[in-house]
Amino acid sequence: MKFTLSWLKRHLETTATVDQITEALTDLGLEVEGVEDRAARLKDFTLGYVESAEKHPDADRLRVCQVATDEGVKQIICGAPNARQGITVVVAKPGVYVPGIDTTIGVGKIRGIESFGMMASERELELSDEHDGIIELPSGEVGQRFTDWLTEHDPAKVDPVIEIAITPNRPDALGVRGIARDLAARGLGALIPQGTPVIEGTFDCPTSVTIAEDTTDGCPVFALRLIRGVKNGPSPDWLQDQLRAIGLRPISFLVDVTNWFTYDLNRPLHVFDADVVKGDLRVHRAVGGETITALDEKDYTLPEGAMVISDDAGVESIAGIMGGAHSGVTEDTVNVLVESAFWDHIQTALTGRALKINSDARYRFERGVDPAFTPDGLDHATRMILDHAGGEASRPVIAGAVPDVSRAYKLDTARVESLVGMAIPADEQRETLTALGFALDGDMAAVPSWRPDVQGEADLVEEVARVASLTKLQGKPLSRPAQVLRPVLTPMQMRERTARRTAAALGYDECVTYAFIDQASAALFGGGTEATRLENPISSDMSHMRPALLPGLLQAAARNQARGFADMALFEVGAAFHGGEPGEQHLMVSGLLVGHTGPKGVHGDRRPVDVFDARADAEAVLSAIGAPAKAQILRGVQDWWHPGRSGKICLGPKKVLAVFGEIHPKVLRAMDVKGPAVGFTVWPAEVPFPKAQGASRGALHLSDLQAVDRDFAFVVDAEVEAQKLVQAALGADKALISDVRVFDTFEGGSLEAGQKSVALTVRLQPTDKTLTDKDIEAVAAKVVEKVTKATGGTLRG
DSSP states (O other): OEEEHHHHTTTEEOOOOHHHHHHHHHHTTOOEEEEEOTTGGGTTOEEEEEEEEEEETTEEEEEEEEEEEBTEEEEEEEOOTTOOTTOEEEEEOTTOEETTTTEEOOOEEETTEEEOOEEOOTTTTTSOSOOSSOOOBSSOOTTOBHHHHHHHHOGGGGOOEEEEOOOTTOGGGGSHHHHHHHHHHHTSSEEOOOOOOOOOOOSBOSOOEEEOGGGTTTOSEEEEEEEESOOOOOOOHHHHHHHHHTTOOOOOHHHHHHHHHHHHSSOOOEEEETTTOOSOEEEEEOOSOOEEEBTTSOEEEOOTTOEEEEETTEEEEETTTEEBSTTOOOTTOOEEEEEEEEOOHHHHHHHHHHHTOOOHHHHHHHHOOOGGGHHHHHHHHHHHHHHHHOOEEOBOEEEEOOOOOOOEEEOOTTHHHHHTOOOOOHHHHHHHHHHTTOEEETTEEEOOTTOTTOOSHHHHHHHHHHHHOGGGOOOOOOOOOTTSOOOSSOHHHHHHHHHHHHHHHTTOEEOOOOSEEOHHHHHHTTOOSGGGBOSSOSSGGGOEEOSOSHHHHHHHHHHHHHTTOOOEEEEEEEEEESSSSTTOEEEEEEEEEESEESOSSSSSOOEEOOHHHHHHHHHHHHHHTTOOTTOEEEOOOOTTEEEEEEEEEESSSSOEEEEEEEEOHHHHHHHTOOSOEEEEEEOGGGSOOOSSOOSSOOOOOOOOSOOEEEEEEEEEETTSOHHHHHHHHHTTOTTTEEEEEEEEEEOSTTSOTTEEEEEEEEEEOOSSSOOOHHHHHHHHHHHHHHHHHHHOOEEOO
């Protein structure tokens, strides 16, 4: 469903902006799919003034014009019959794209004379189909943008076009007035009253209408009126502008009227050329096999049971879907029959599907058109035709009767809170329903005829809630009845399960190894002492309790490599032991990567695993179990890790959450594992629990302001850790500095022995205003000061 802002304002008195309107529409359930800025395509066109227009020396129909523009006087050759001296025109300079001809203007030669642009017609700017001459404006300054002139003098031509998605339950929103009614109920303006025009017919309609007895369920009411002596022709500019804006091509006034009311009031209509119709009209079901040439100039064979309108000569219209070409109006039509009928949605859908015709009328009748508005719709169309095309109207002919769709439901103002969870005052609920067209009588709400979707008391609650805005709904935890059991898993068990699922999701295969290992393997990992020795082991290679999970994973890797499986990713969740007494154990999660990553193949990212793979996976597990993001990486790991390719993830120097790195080569040799091999170990119990556990994570805070990156290079002693520089830089301004990363280290060259250069990228993320150069320089100075104080380093020149 498309409409323009000015079209909406025919029904809604409002000062709301397009953004406010679109936001409200989506919130009301009429989701905005897009807003077309029609002024954008014309932004490069400017006004010019023709100072002279001389005949082209080599072409009778061309004129060489000297046109004053914002870039001075330009020579433009034009073949329009109205190109002459003294008129204000619309100019497309070289480089401007002209949408109506799909061409970008350039400098060219026409019969040997250069032309520096073009003077545009309305069709070339897609403003209308007029192309007999260039645009002549009654006013305007040279160099003024054409869009600015239109905004001031003819804003409908550059109105934004709003497109919304209509759900099947809201047929009333297929008319602009229905959309305006929703916005008025929300409080974005006042719905402009719309009366029903009184048409005093001066003669009886000579064409009668009958509805076959077996057809009343498909067409309960049919209204018809003859208007004689009309003058059909082009529609008024405002009508053409509105139709063209939503993608409809203006045809003639009588046809445009039916299309306009289809979108304006959701009232599909049809017009017959009365001089072509033979005899009276009859609404009936097709026998099957009849043929008709429709208005789309295609031939259709009607299925049995299809709803049709016939005259004495045969079928003239496919009811509720499309009229026939034979009785369609033309520019020569002087007597017209205007039809307004109500067609059953199921019958319309069945016929449309069988014939594979998709029309605006079918789309609306399928979803439900207001049956009570059928006679009024005829009056509205008659009034517009009389006002713009003249003529004399007959008294209406009405076959059948408007179906009674009246119904009322009890309004229980307390149900909104019980069903939706929103506390809305009773008076506000009543005001909302009244604004939507419901008639309230005590605690009963009568449903308007244009709302077939309201079928019960719960629908009244839905109307109140959506107008009040469901964005105001606040989440509240459900009460826990006494008989409902509490969670049976402890927080640590939940953490263990999360770690297991995370490791599996990362691509690891879970292992379950024995808790007993041989003394030599245990000694490699800090165990193998008397405290963990078994008095009665199962075998000699299961003599000690495992001090870590990695020994079992390495043994599993060795067995797999012996069987030809070189690449693997293994993990285990379980307990390790530092003593033989109760409580002398600790839960850990360990992972082991051996060999290469990536699939085999020409294009596979196949490379040896490295320390950064282990670090990434360790951080992923920590993040999943709720570790804080402020953890830091330090040196000082156990000696079964490679000393230069490992680290520990800590909250302070003593709170170790995890360790990762490359397995020491001597350990690999002892365990008979062929490298490369990297791994990690996470201690879930060391990760602090949040002080107040909630059902969800905290809010995500993002800033719309542009972040700024600044690079620094510091010369420090070679023994200074890069992490020390990172921490110092982070502390320079905790409000603005969101991240600090090391992107380069360098030794040698011009640096003295025992020194190195560490390069940092510091990201500044403002939250309340855009940073100025002065702000950035102030933070940069603090960074240098902090790093210098913490490390003794100097800024590299």
